[in-house]
């Protein structure tokens with residue numbers, strides 16, 4: 817019961833995480849001042865904390881299985897590449913490239929979650 821609820825929470829946070837990242841990327845591309853708004857800087861951290869806490873609870877039922885480890889490693893990559901996309905990239909081309917790459921990593925994480933396989937696209 818608790819597991820099912822936390823899994824729902826994880827999924828809502830997953831969707832919000834992607835949606836917030838997507839929108840912030842569009843604002844980055846359009847040089848929008850909204851990217852610097854206070855709620856835009858705070859909300860993703862709050863949501864990503866919920867996502868991770870729910871993930872850790874769910875993962876405690878599985879232990880260090882390969883697909884869980886793959887998700888954690890890919891999550892770190894998603895965060896780092898996301899920082900390049902929204903802040904650190906030296907040029908807009910670099911930031912846009914990182915924005916697209918981070919979303920591909922995100923897609924990989926979803927595929928790992930659904931298949932419970934660290935190589936979800938392998939035949």
Ligand code: HEM
Nearest residue numbers: 823830871872874875878884887888891922925926929930
């Ligand atoms: C951006 C990061 C993440 C995304 C996009 C993501 C995505 C998902 C998705 C789509 C599911 C549902 C899978 C299904 O039922 O078909 C799921 C479940 C789950 N995730 Fe994540 N996840 C993320 C981070 C993590 C991390 C870091 C961990 C481990 C610490 C984790 C552990 C789990 C577990 C254990 C489940 C439950 C699997 C089940 O009961 O079927 N997730 N995740």
